[in-house]
């Protein structure tokens with residue numbers, strides 16, 4: 044059996060190493076420094092949003108966004124159900140209540156029709172949500188222009204959870220450039236990584252300035268330590284920002300490599316009975332983060348889980364699609380609007396190895412094992 048084929052391992056180059064060592068030697072070993080400033084500027088330019096704050100995680104970025112919008116006890120926040128728990132957890136940190144929305148078939152992202160229905164009904168009830176969090180799943184943008192327009196119409200601020208979508212676009216605009224604020228993640232398995240890290244971006248300079256204030260323990264301007272707000276310790280280390288700057292330089296290459304994996308999988312597996320692919324909307328450019336297939340057990344001859352176990356037995360890592368939040372024990376008492384699209388995606392969806400450093404021989408192995416299971 045060969046070396047393990049991972050789902051989405053980190054992919055570093057020589058620049059990252061050089062920048063990290065430069066940061067180390069400069070002794071800026073702190074959650075501030077020239078690489079933090081540089082990473083913020085370069086990142087903001089890349090996503091075409093003027094202001095950015097480098098943070099310790101994507102979760103921290105979402106938590107700060109909710110604080111900046113004044114989300115608190117008794118508030119409701121609408122959020123996609125088909126996502127990672129980190130999209131919803133910060134709502135609970137703030138003492139507010141998540142309300143989950145189903146996906147649409149076109150992108151597997153938040154269904155704008157359900158959003159409109161809920162915004163209308165909630166307005167009528169006099170219980171308008173305090174914010175909407177829209178997730179760009181597996182590197183594909185939601186219908187962000189439509190969702191942005193709806194939120195503007197109902198005067199509810201929009202947060203874009205673009206943690207998985209750096210490098211993607213929707214109708215020619217970068218992921219992260221929609222809504223009041225957007226959050227990104229540089230966790231170990233994301234398209235670029237700093238081991239752990241995140242970014243909050245906004246067109247509003249004041250919001251980002253306040254995010255930096257809250258993220259550094261909310262210290263008032265005074266020679267002594269003085270505080271009139273509760274803050275957090277959420278800034279990104281200068282060492283990790285150095286790695287992030289190097290990763291940002293190769294983002295386009297990473298996107299190309301990952302998209303080529305899906306093209307390969309489609310070519311090799313597309314004709315197999317019972318195998319389908321996560322739909323990609325022609326209105327957006329997907330960043331290729333993870334290739335997701337769907338498995339129809341009757342036509343294919345094995346279930347999603349049987350396929351996952353068969354790959355695992357060959358030391359190939361694959362993962363079921365996110366289990367929707369409304370099916371999670373911890374959120375069982377939360378309201379859910381719709382549900383069949385997200386539930387179906389979870390039931391039949393499997394993420395295949397998609398790392399930008401994956402070699403052709405590994406990819407061939409994945410395809411071969413899937414074919415073999417089908418023949419059996």
Ligand SMILES: *Cc1c(COP(=O)(O)O)cnc(C)c1O
Pocket residue numbers: 099100101102103126127129130178204206207227228229230239240241
């Ligand atoms: C990874 C991820 C996050 C959280 O980012 P961290 O950096 O791991 O805290 C949030 N939302 C989504 C959709 C993610 O995939």
